Amino acid sequence: MACDCDYVLGKHDVTEEHYSNCSSLLNGRESKRNADGTLNLPNKNLSKMDVDFLYHLSIDTANFDLPAMFGDVKFVVMGGTKHRMREFACYIATILGLPQDSKPVNLTKASQRYAMYKVGPVLSVNHGIGNPSMTTVLQEVIKLMYYAKAKDPMFIRLGTSGGLGIPPGSVVISTFGLSGTLEKSFELTVLGVKRTWPSYLDKRLSEELVTAASEFKEFKTYAAASMGANDFYLGQGRLDGPLCDYSEADKMEYLNKLTSLGVRNIEMEVMAFAAITSEAGVRAGIACVTFVDRLKGDQVTIPKAVLNEWQKHPMFIVGAFIKKYVENRNKH
Ligand SMILES: O=P(O)(O)O[C@@H]1C[C@H](O)[C@@H](CO)O1
Numbered sequence: 001m002a003c004d005c006d007y008v009l010g011k012h013d014v015t016e017e018h019y020s021n022c023s024s025l026l027n028g029r030e031s032k033r034n035a036d037g038t039l040n041l042p043n044k045n046l047s048k049m050d051v052d053f054l055y056h057l058s059i060d061t062a063n064f065d066l067p068a069m070f071g072d073v074k075f076v077v078m079g080g081t082k083h084r085m086r087e088f089a090c091y092i093a094t095i096l097g098l099p100q101d102s103k104p105v106n107l108t109k110a111s112q113r114y115a116m117y118k119v120g121p122v123l124s125v126n127h128g129i130g131n132p133s134m135t136t137v138l139q140e141v142i143k144l145m146y147y148a149k150a151k152d153p154m155f156i157r158l159g160t161s162g163g164l165g166i167p168p169g170s171v172v173i174s175t176f177g178l179s180g181t182l183e184k185s186f187e188l189t190v191l192g193v194k195r196t197w198p199s200y201l202d203k204r205l206s207e208e209l210v211t212a213a214s215e216f217k218e219f220k221t222y223a224a225a226s227m228g229a230n231d232f233y234l235g236q237g238r239l240d241g242p243l244c245d246y247s248e249a250d251k252m253e254y255l256n257k258l259t260s261l262g263v264r265n266i267e268m269e270v271m272a273f274a275a276i277t278s279e280a281g282v283r284a285g286i287a288c289v290t291f292v293d294r295l296k297g298d299q300v301t302i303p304k305a306v307l308n309e310w311q312k313h314p315m316f317i318v319g320a321f322i323k324k325y326v327e328n329r330n331k332h
Pocket residue numbers: 079080081128129130158159160161232267268269
């Protein structure tokens with residue numbers, strides 16, 4: 001079915017409101033999920049494969065009972081580092097009152113690439129730095145949820161970032177991702193052709209995360225656009241990398257432009273995370289703490305112990321959201 005708003009992928013801009021109200025936007029697929037909430041992935045080749053090896057997870061569909069292992073997953077929470085995602089697994093077990101192993105089991109240890117922990121309905125997975133690392137594990141986890149027949153799983157990224165005009169330690173809940181060239185889309189070259197997909201996040205989930213954040217008064221939370229850079233140094237307009245051929249004035253002009261467009265933080269995965277989850281029909285959100293105000297400098301100079309505490313801010317928000325969701329579900 002053609003999109004009823006005449007949006008042609010990659011050719012016209014689409015407003016956030018338009019996007020979240022348009023159910024037929026995604027490659028003409030009428031339904032992104034089955035009636036029972038299980039995923040209806042657009043790649044029809046998958047159903048023709050006898051076995052699917054999720055190579056970077058070291059898990060396959062022949063030797064693992066995926067519905068038994070992962071069928072109850074409701075939240076896939078992802079973030080850059082293995083340490084953070086292990087910490088989040090322990091934290092969520094505590095706040096949900098679930099039994100905790102003294103050493104949480106890394107279910108993807110054999111892959112030697114990533115770490116993945118399961119605590120009740122929560123899967124906590126690290127994704128490394130930048131799009132290629134993140135999209136590889138994200139796509140395998142989406143397939144994992146598909147084979148496990150998980151119902152309506154939500155994907156949330158817990159990240160770190162550089163802020164724009166907001167106090168370091170604040171959290172930004174992303175509403176959409178903006179590329180370095182200021183496009184609201186994720187670009188990937190497929191079969192030699194540059195393709196783009198819209199990079200909006202789930203509006204309702206963002207709002208629910210903002211509501212969950214309102215109980216934490218010790219740091220500020222902003223709902224805003226995020227810029228996703230393909231590099232930490234030049235890609236984020238820093239002056240302190242090994243390479244730099246622009247001036248401080250050029251950098252400030254660019255960062256001020258981002259700020260005037262409503263961008264409040266810069267990280268490295270937002271567009272791909274938003275686009276791929278949306279194409280796969282899963283609701284997704286992103287909450288990132290900021291470690292530096294990029295309008296004031298480039299270097300992250302805050303002591304590591306403080307950064308480790310700040311890294312917990314998005315965990316508090318996402319933890320509160322999950323706890324409330326689980327409590328409400330148990331009531332019904
Ligand atoms: O989730 P993390 O803390 O990895 O997110 C940001 C974006 C990059 O992955 C990385 C750069 O330091 O931090």
